[in-house]
Amino acid sequence: MSETAELIIDGKKYELPVIEGSEGEKAVNISKLRGASGVVTIDPGFKNTGSTTSAITFLDGEKGILRYRGYSIEELAENASFLEVAYLLINGELPKKSELDHFEFKINKHNNLHEEIKEILNGFPSTAHPMGTLASIVTSLTAFYPESLDPNLNPEETDKMIYRLMGKLPTIAAWSYRNSKGKPYIYPSDNGYCENFLQMMFGHPNKDYNVDPVVADALNKLLILHADHEQNCSTSTVRVVGSSHASLYSSVSAGISALWGPLHGGANQAVIEMLEAIKEDGGDTKKYLAKAKDKSDPFRLMGFGHRVYKNFDPRAKIIKVACDNVLEKLGVNDPVLEIAKGLEEEALKDSYFQDRNLYPNVDFYSGIIYRALGLKTDLFTVMFALGRLPGWIAQWKEMRANGEPIGRPRQIYTGETLRSFVPMEKR
Numbered sequence: 001m002s003e004t005a006e007l008i009i010d011g012k013k014y015e016l017p018v019i020e021g022s023e024g025e026k027a028v029n030i031s032k033l034r035g036a037s038g039v040v041t042i043d044p045g046f047k048n049t050g051s052t053t054s055a056i057t058f059l060d061g062e063k064g065i066l067r068y069r070g071y072s073i074e075e076l077a078e079n080a081s082f083l084e085v086a087y088l089l090i091n092g093e094l095p096k097k098s099e100l101d102h103f104e105f106k107i108n109k110h111n112n113l114h115e116e117i118k119e120i121l122n123g124f125p126s127t128a129h130p131m132g133t134l135a136s137i138v139t140s141l142t143a144f145y146p147e148s149l150d151p152n153l154n155p156e157e158t159d160k161m162i163y164r165l166m167g168k169l170p171t172i173a174a175w176s177y178r179n180s181k182g183k184p185y186i187y188p189s190d191n192g193y194c195e196n197f198l199q200m201m202f203g204h205p206n207k208d209y210n211v212d213p214v215v216a217d218a219l220n221k222l223l224i225l226h227a228d229h230e231q232n233c234s235t236s237t238v239r240v241v242g243s244s245h246a247s248l249y250s251s252v253s254a255g256i257s258a259l260w261g262p263l264h265g266g267a268n269q270a271v272i273e274m275l276e277a278i279k280e281d282g283g284d285t286k287k288y289l290a291k292a293k294d295k296s297d298p299f300r301l302m303g304f305g306h307r308v309y310k311n312f313d314p315r316a317k318i319i320k321v322a323c324d325n326v327l328e329k330l331g332v333n334d335p336v337l338e339i340a341k342g343l344e345e346e347a348l349k350d351s352y353f354q355d356r357n358l359y360p361n362v363d364f365y366s367g368i369i370y371r372a373l374g375l376k377t378d379l380f381t382v383m384f385a386l387g388r389l390p391g392w393i394a395q396w397k398e399m400r401a402n403g404e405p406i407g408r409p410r411q412i413y414t415g416e417t418l419r420s421f422v423p424m425e426k427r
Contacts, residue, residue, distance in 0.1 A: 018139065023058050040410040045223065051236060052404060056089060056394050057228045065317065069230060070092070077318045082223040083107070083193050084412040086390035088161060090397060104193075106159075110167035110195070111188040111298055113175070114144050121179050129392060130382045131260040138169070139253035151245035161248045162393055165343035169389055171384045174200035180376070194219045197386070202373075216330040218322040222366055223320055225315040228391025229308075234258040234265070235388075235395050240407035242396045255392045256385050265381040271303035271376050275336045275343075285342040293352050303364030305357070305359040315362040323365040332372045340368050400406055 003018040005028045014037055017029045027050045034040050039346050043049040055112055058067045069088050070206040080094075087095040091235050095103060109420060124133050137143050141164070142148055148161055151175065167188075173191035174197060175185050186200045195211045198219065229235070236254040242248070259265035292301040306313045344360055349355045 003080070007033070007037075009039055009134055011130040011259045012037070019053075019290060021053070025143070028287070034410070040338070040412070042412055045235075046409075051407070052239065052399070052402075053230060054231070054395070054398060055231045057391070058140045059230045059308065062311050064309055066229075073225065073314055074318060077221050077224050077315075079107040080224065081193070082120055082220050082227070084098075085224045085227050086166065086393075089394040090392045096222070107167040107193070108188075108190045110160075111171055111190075113168060113171050117172075118175075118185065119340070120174055124176075124179060126182055128180065129260075129274070130173070130176040130379050131256060131385070132170075133173055133179070134382055134385060135256040137172045137176070138165075138256060138322075141165075141168070141252055142247050142350070144189045145249075148247040148249055148344065158248075158397070162397075165248065165252060165391065165393065169386060170197040171200060173197070173386055176382065176416045177201060177379050178374075180378075192216070194223070198221075212329065214325050215331040218319075218326045218369055220384070221319060221322050222369065225319060225362055225386035226366075226387030228394065235392060238392045238396050239399045239404075242399050243404055243407045248393065249394055252389065252392050253366070259385055259388065260381060265384045267303065267361075267363035268370065268384070269377040271364050271367035272371050272380075273342075274302040275339050278339050278343075279336050283339050285346055289346055289350065291342070295369060301343075301358070302349070303367065304353065304360055305360045309361070311357050312359050313361040316360055316365060319362055319365040320360070323369050325410075326369050326372055330372055333373065337368055337371060340364070362379050 003020075003026075004015045005018055007014045007016060015035065016032065018026055019029055020026050039071060041049070042218060051420070056069065059346075068076060071088065071094070076088075080088075083104055084095060084100060087100060101235065117137060117140065120137060121133065123307065124136075145161070147153070147157065147166065153161070170193070171188050178185055178201070185207050186203045188200060188207060189196050191211070194216045198200075198211050198216060199209050231239075232253040237258040238251045241254040242251040246254075262270065278285065288299065288301070291297045291299040292304075344364070347358070347360070353359070357412055366383075367380060370383060371377075375383070
């Protein structure tokens with residue numbers, strides 16, 4: 001007999017089915033509660049509400065577990081390329097060599113932008129935030145490829161949209177960055193996903209650019225670690241927008257806008273801004289660790305602990321090694337990064353942080369890497385979006401394949417009850 005939960009409202013009992021996921025997670029299915037009882041549930045921020053079932057990503061915050069399609073993040077980051085992981089998320093299985101070669105070929109085929117998109121980019125001032133530019137250009141793809149607006153695209157046309165987006169987003173991101181710097185655009189090549197992106201970001205039109213393999217490896221790992229993270233704000237946004245049968249381009253653009261919010265994608269930017277503030281105040285890391293432990297002090301130590309991971313962020317252990325390698329290889333002499341290393345060393349051996357499991361998270365180390373590469377902080381979230389793209393695509397594709405209904409949350413109204421209209425002269 002299947003398990004049920006019992007809910008009593010106004011003395012009447014309602015039996016609700018309990019469903020169980022493949023990793024033992026349980027949920028009470030309330031989808032028919034309102035129809036049976038007239039009652040809805042309230043869960044601000046959806047902190048305890050499962051909006052869907054999904055076979056893409058498993059996350060256990062208490063145990064520090066993150067898996068894509070059943071594969072641990074540790075094994076994927078150590079052994080796979082970003083495009084292998086993208087294929088895994090989007091298609092459900094790791095690719096054979098021929099499948100990966102075909103996937104990469106199709107993406108490279110679509111990595112250039114229509115010349116008219118360059119004109120749109122040139123219309124943005126150099127002060128434009130790269131995330132706003134990114135979201136705008138992505139949604140403009142519906143104008144260049146109007147067939148994407150058809151909600152009944154066949155699988156071949158859907159795949160073409162996916163190849164286009166995977167191929168073009170690095171170009172859009174790099175060109176948005178170079179536009180903000182007033183630099184000429186570098187056209188994409190077929191030199192590998194990470195290598196091509198770094199070349200478009202930092203290359204010169206009149207000379208060869210040699211990609212540092214240590215930097216390329218660190219970027220590969222960062223993109224893998226950010227590729228998906230269950231039903232977070234931007235991912236659930238992509239699914240809700242897509243549930244209206246909006247195109248993949250429009251849905252991903254909405255996800256980019258959600259990621260732009262500082263409470264979601266701006267964490268690594270906040271880390272660098274905090275470190276710069278500490279530097280301006282003299283660089284005393286012990287002073288700021290004490291402030292972080294003082295409950296009456298509003299200062300927050302950014303990049304430590306995590307909203308979901310209650311023990312440790314499994315991604316942080318992986319990227320810390322890449323971060324150390326990048327700093328050593330580039331030999332960057334930056335007082336802000338020295339403060340970061342000092343905070344990390346002192347916090348890791350401080351019992352206050354140990355007892356509360358406040359360890360450096362992936363945002364702490366990714367912010368340091370991007371700073372070492374010379375990126376402006378407003379580009380950090382663009383890098384996040386670049387990594388998250390295959391997860392958004394996979395979630396959109398799964399939602400459409402499952403035939404999920406349009407997202408439409410309920411509410412409890414707390415405003416004025418019925419009242420009569422008051423003429424202007426009597427107000």
